[in-house]
Amino acid sequence: MQSKNPFFNDVSKLVTGAFGIAQNVRSEIETVVSSMIERWLSERDFVNREEFDAVRIMAQKNAERNAELLELISKLEANLDKANTKTSQGQNKI
Numbered sequence: 498m499q500s501k502n503p504f505f506n507d508v509s510k511l512v513t514g515a516f517g518i519a520q521n522v523r524s525e526i527e528t529v530v531s532s533m534i535e536r537w538l539s540e541r542d543f544v545n546r547e548e549f550d551a552v553r554i555m556a557q558k559n560a561e562r563n564a565e566l567l568e569l570i571s572k573l574e575a576n577l578d579k580a581n582t583k584t585s586q587g588q589n590k591i
């Protein structure tokens with residue numbers, strides 16, 4: 498059952514247009530707010546995800562290398578202690 502009343506047709510067109518305008522306004526507000534947030538973040542010198550991940554990977558590699566170097570130092574100190582022990586034992590015999 499459709500009405501051919503022009504008043505209801507006009508109201509329907511007006512409401513449809515208002516919803517369209519509201520949707521466009523919402524989209525514009527989202528764009529403006531997003532732009533403002535991005536500008537604010539860039540002014541704060543925050544790092545982005547890619548930079549953070551790159552530095553995290555470098556830190557992990559450095560931590561692993563430090564562990565390797567500590568192990569190497571321990572082995573060298575043990576060898577030095579053995580050499581010092583042999584030298585001191587050789588001097589005691591003389």
